[in-house]
Amino acid sequence: MQRYFLDDQYQGQETVLLSGDNYHHIVNVMRMKPGNDIWVVFNGGEAAKATISSLEDHTVKARIIGWEDRATELPVHVTIASGLPKGDKWEWVIQKGTELGTSQFVPFNADRSVVKWDEKKSARKLERWKKIAKEAAEQSHRQAVPEMHSPLSIEQLLVFSEDFHHKIVAYEETAKQGDRSQFARKLSGVKKGEKIIIVFGPEGGLTEREAELLTDNGFVCCGLGPRILRTETAPLYAMAAISYHFELME
The missing domain is CATH 2.40.240.20 (Hypothetical PUA domain-like; domain 1)
Known part of the structure; x- marks a missing residue:
């Protein structure tokens, strides 16, 4: 229906x-x-x-x-913050991330972002992102449409993240060093109703400067398994893992 x-x-x-x-x-x-x-x-x-x-x-x-007598929303609130990727990859993340239960999407201008935000087209872009999220929420029978934000700078993102209970950065250098359990440990410490923000890099990943800024402001670096994931794949991997942890293991 x-x-x-x-x-x-x-x-x-x-x-x-x-x-x-x-x-x-x-x-x-x-x-x-x-x-x-x-x-x-x-x-x-x-x-x-x-x-x-x-x-x-x-x-x-x-x-x-x-x-409706059933809950279709994740029991935790997850925000995906991603360095602006090329082409339609961000729209793909919005659509699929909405289906997987993301509460909020926040793009940011990363050091290695190839795409540069055009303020003249910002209103039209934001409306398109909101429409994609709304249609995906309808299709997946959600009870809320995710919030959408215009791109932030890394400094603005740090201020934005202050109100979250848990702050994670998916950092490929951590994955290369063999970390396979930090992400699972972080999820084990999250309680229902709490807010999580997860930061992902653009193509090329986050720079050492960005990783240091994030960790200096309370973020924990986590690997997402033994393989290096594309910028549009990593957020969906994380959301699937969160859904499994909080919904299928109940």
């Missing part, structure tokens, strides 16, 4: 109105009619089953008939 995210808070209402992209998808893509059922997700994460009652000009009206 198709899922749609709303901008509204749930305040006891029995009907909901869907417009904009949601209206377009229901009417022009899915070709739905009155009587068809959908899932709607409120701002607070409440997910309701609703039956379409009418299709009006630019608005779909639906009546709530029940509530």
Whole structure:
């Protein structure tokens, strides 16, 4: 059943109105009619089953008939912070990372980032990233759309990370030195509801300067197994490991 995210808070209402992209998808893509059922997700994460009652000009009206009784969100909040990669790799990380349960995406301008952030195109880029995350959240039946941030500098990232309970940096030099257990040990110390931020480098990895800055500010360097992963693969590996640890081992 198709899922749609709303901008509204749930305040006891029995009907909901869907417009904009949601209206377009229901009417022009899915070709739905009155009587068809959908899932709607409120701002607070409440997910309701609703039956379409009418299709009006630019608005779909639906009546709530029940509530989702299972949790689809990770029991911990994970932020992926990645040095801006080339091409569409960041969009791939957003899409797949959303499916795997990431709560927040924060790109940053790393020393070895080939891509340079164009402020003139920033609004359009950010909207595209948000749309990718929303569509992936709908497809994977999540109860929240991940937050999206414009790129930060490494110094801004350090300030941003201050409020997290656990801070990890995936550093390939640590992996080359044979570390295979630090990441697992870190996850074992995380409690449900806590916030984790994991930093990944761009193509070429993080520089020694960046690694030192991060570790000097409370980050722990971890390897992600014996193989060196691409910049777009490493975040997904980490998210899969986190899901396994907190959801499948329960």
